[in-house]
Amino acid sequence: MSDIPEGRADHSDAELLLFAVDEATPAQRAALSSHLAECAECRASLRELRETWRELDAQPMADMSDLEWERALRAATAPRVAPVVERRSWRGSGPAVAGLVAAVLLVAAVLALSVVGARQEREMARLRAEVRETRALAVVAMLREPESAQRLRGVALGGPLIGDDPRVAAAFVAALRSDPSPNVRLAVLDAVDGAPRHAQLTAEILRALPAEPQPAVRLAMIELVAELGDPRLRDALNAVANGDPDPSVRTRARVATDRLTPRSSGARQ
C-alpha cells in the first residue's frame, strides 16, 4: 500500500522542503514545479515552509533558545505537512543538509505535542528533551559535513549544548583536533568561550594547542586557557611561551603565564 495520501503527487514532503530552501536537485525541482502549477494545496505548504525557513534563517542559531526554535517551527505545523513527516521519507533524500533534517524532526516533535493536546509542564519538558536531543544529533551530523559553512552552522547550533551534552562536547573536541578549516576550529573556541567552563574541554584545548597549525587559533586557545586562571596550567603555557614557532604566540603565552603566576605579597607592594 502506498504511503502517499490520495490525490497527492508522487513526491515526499522532504522533497518539498528541499525545494522550499533551494536544495532540491534539478530533477526534483522540475517534477515539483510542474506539480505545483496544478496543486494549490502543495503551493500553500510551500509558502508555509518557506516562511518557516526564513524565520529560522533570520536568527543567529547560537542565540536561539529551544523555545524560540519551537515557536518558529510551530508556525510550520500545518496539518498538510504532518503525515508525510511521520513517514520519514526524508531518509532517502540524499544530501539534505543536517539542519534541514533537524527542522523536519522538530516539526514532528512539535506536532506530537499538538496531537496529544497537552500543554502541561511534563509534556513541555519531554518536548524540550526531544528538541535538545534532535539538536545534539544535528550538531554531530553537521560537524561532519564537507562544507565549512555547514560545519560553522553546526558549531553555532551546538554552542549552547557544550556544557550539557557529552556528544556535542566530544564532537567539538574532534573538530578542534582535526577539522581541516582553521575557521571552524576558531568557531569552536568561540563557542567554548561562551559556554560554562568545562575542565575536560580545557584539558583538550591544551592538548590540541601544540599541534594546531594556525597561529590565530593558537592565540585563541591561549586566551581561553588563561581566562580559567588555574595556576596548574602555567607549565603548559610556559612550554608554549618557550617553544612556539610564532613570535606573537610566544609573546601571548608569556603574558598569559604571567597572569597565572600568583603574585607574592612583596610583588604587590
Next chain:
Amino acid sequence: MLVSRRIVTAAVLALAASAPSLAAAQQPVVDSVRIGTSASGSRPVVVVQAANVSFTVTAHARAEVSAVLRPMRSRPSSINDEGLLRASAAGDTVRIELARALDAWYHLELGVPSGAALRITGDNGGDVRVEGVRGSAEITHSNGGVTVLDASGYAIVATSNGHIRVRFVAVERGVPMSFITNNGDIDLTMPADVRATLLVDDSISLQSEFPLASSGRSRLRRLAVNGGGPTIRLFTNNGIVRLHRL
C-alpha cells in the same frame, strides 16, 4: 593633484599585487589539465590542494575546470615538469592536486564554472586571487594574501600571514562566514543592504562604513549590521579590519 596622486598610488599597488602572477605569465606552461564537471545541474565543487603555489582563479561559463601550471622563475630545460598536475572527478566534485611536492614556487591558473563551490588549500608559494566565482570560496592558506573579488555567494578564508580582501557583489542569505589572518589587514566589501552579525575580538581595530550596533561579551564583540543576521567572524592578530559598503 591629490586625486591624481591617489590614482597613481592605487595603480602602483594594483601592479605590485599582480606582479607575481605577471611574472609567472611570462614563463612557459609546464603542465595543464582540463576536466569536465558533472552535467547534473547541481553546483559543481572544485577542490584544489597544492603547496608552494600561488593561485589565480577566474570564472567561465563552461562546465569544465582547467588548470595551467607555470614556474615563477625560469627552470633548467633538463627538468621535466610534465604530469605534475593531477585532475579527477567524482560525482559533482572535481579535484586538482599535485602529483608530487614542488621544489620551487609555481603559479596555478584555474578556470572554473562561475557557479562553482571552490575549496582551495594552499601552503606558501604566494597569493591566492579569485575573481567572479558566484558559488562559494573556502580558502585555507599560509604565508600569502587572499583576494576574492566580485563574489556573490559566501567566503570562508584563513591565512597565517597575508592580507585578506573580499568583495561581494551579493551575499548568499543565511550562511555564516569567517575571515582570519595572523598578520595582515582584512578588507571586506559587502552590499549596503547585507544583514549580518560581526564577531570581532575587542582588541581588533575596526573601521566600518556600515553603522554597527554593538552587543555581547567584553572580549568578543557582536556587531549587528542592518539589524544583524548570520555571523561573520573577523580575526587578525596584527592588522586592522575595514568594512566597506558596495
